[in-house]
Amino acid sequence: MAEEKVIGDGDIDQCDFICVHENVVNQVIKVMPKEQQLLDLADFFKIFGDPTRIRILYVLSQSEMCVCDIANLLQMGQSAISHQLRVLKQMRLVKFRREGKTVFYSLADGHIETILAQGMEHISE
Amino acid sequence: MAEEKVIGDGDIDQCDFICVHENVVNQVIKVMPKEQQLLDLADFFKIFGDPTRIRILYVLSQSEMCVCDIANLLQMGQSAISHQLRVLKQMRLVKFRREGKTVFYSLADGHIETILAQGMEHISE
DNA sequence: TTATTATATGAATATCTGTTCATATGTTTA
DNA sequence: TAAACATATGAACAGATATTCATATAATAA
Structure with missing residues (x-):
């Protein structure tokens, strides 16, 4: 299980690697409210x-x-x-x-x- | 017990009377946080x-x-x-x-x- | 009806706020 | 040491926001 993951070219900033585990990323995506909810x-x-x-x-x-x-x-x-x-x-x-x-x-x-x-x-x- | 109270000259807007009872006004003054707390x-x-x-x-x-x-x-x-x-x-x-x-x-x-x-x-x- | 009173609202303005850009700081690696 | 990298930060700018002023709306009183 890889702890780091290379980021693609299209990314917005200069960082080459992400530090968080993939399961954390997935968890974040799960709890993050939808765009409209966030704005509200x-x-x-x-x-x-x-x-x-x-x-x-x-x-x-x-x-x-x-x-x-x-x-x-x-x-x-x-x-x-x-x-x-x-x-x-x-x-x-x-x-x-x-x-x-x-x-x-x-x-x-x-x-x-x-x-x-x-x-x-x-x-x- | 008066239900209305004339407002003095120094007031900031055009209202001639206040509608709330005096005890309500006092109660409001009591619960209102201090200026710095409000800003914080x-x-x-x-x-x-x-x-x-x-x-x-x-x-x-x-x-x-x-x-x-x-x-x-x-x-x-x-x-x-x-x-x-x-x-x-x-x-x-x-x-x-x-x-x-x-x-x-x-x-x-x-x-x-x-x-x-x-x-x-x-x-x- | 007109005058008066309480509230609402559009425009103008001064201030505040979030992002970007460029660059500085601090840490590690070569 | 110099180079590379992650983060921090000051300046600038665009967009948002709170208050004021003038005026409109709505209800009541004369």
């Missing part, structure tokens, strides 16, 4: 990669709230909050209900708080 | 917000691997991988050991796979 997953996490959106999610973890309230609490412009809520809405992290002129937003599910908590756990080490 | 948390999740980095993490979830192997597996340039590994290293998501010319990278802890799995769970709905 990255987009999902990207949402949490912005302080403003994280703030919004924390706020909504306590109570449903209208756009204006969120803007006031976070001391930011209504437009900025509205834009971010749209992103959160598109990613199905928040839901909303209209009541007259006011739109109340809330977290789409409890899953989100778990992910926030898990991230917080990791950075607190 | 956003930076942490930002890592997972890129397909290339997610691919690298999935690859490393199967086996430690050298830079060159990762580049070959993902069909990307060595430099691009190296840059991303630096980001992952800075965020302590991967560790590495040197063996001669080769540097082997591996996941820093099992926590990471949990977070990936949780994200994957969410987008599969």
Whole structure:
């Protein structure tokens, strides 16, 4: 059983050999999500990669709230909050209900708080 | 007990009233992480917000691997991988050991796979 | 109806980010 | 020592992103 394997000409970088065993390569190919899943997953996490959106999610973890309230609490412009809520809405992290002129937003599910908590756990080490 | 509260002049947007109860506001202030924590948390999740980095993490979830192997597996340039590994290293998501010319990278802890799995769970709905 | 209020949204802009290219660093081999 | 190789890194560039501004939409009140 060969531990190294010569790489063909078409390869993108300068490496002549690969070090990993073939069965590892096969295993990697097996667990690697499909292209679309990867993109979706990255987009999902990207949402949490912005302080403003994280703030919004924390706020909504306590109570449903209208756009204006969120803007006031976070001391930011209504437009900025509205834009971010749209992103959160598109990613199905928040839901909303209209009541007259006011739109109340809330977290789409409890899953989100778990992910926030898990991230917080990791950075607190 | 008042359900609405007038907002002062210094406020950043046009809203005249806030809808949430004062105790909710206080509760929000209580759970909201400190500024630095928020930034750290956003930076942490930002890592997972890129397909290339997610691919690298999935690859490393199967086996430690050298830079060159990762580049070959993902069909990307060595430099691009190296840059991303630096980001992952800075965020302590991967560790590495040197063996001669080769540097082997591996996941820093099992926590990471949990977070990936949780994200994957969410987008599969 | 018009005026007012809450929210949404398109355009513009400044900043950030990922990849590539060229090159430097560090290690091994000849 | 010099040559070869694996990795790291700075600069440049293209593409993405968050906020602001101006304005549109939608609902209510006068």
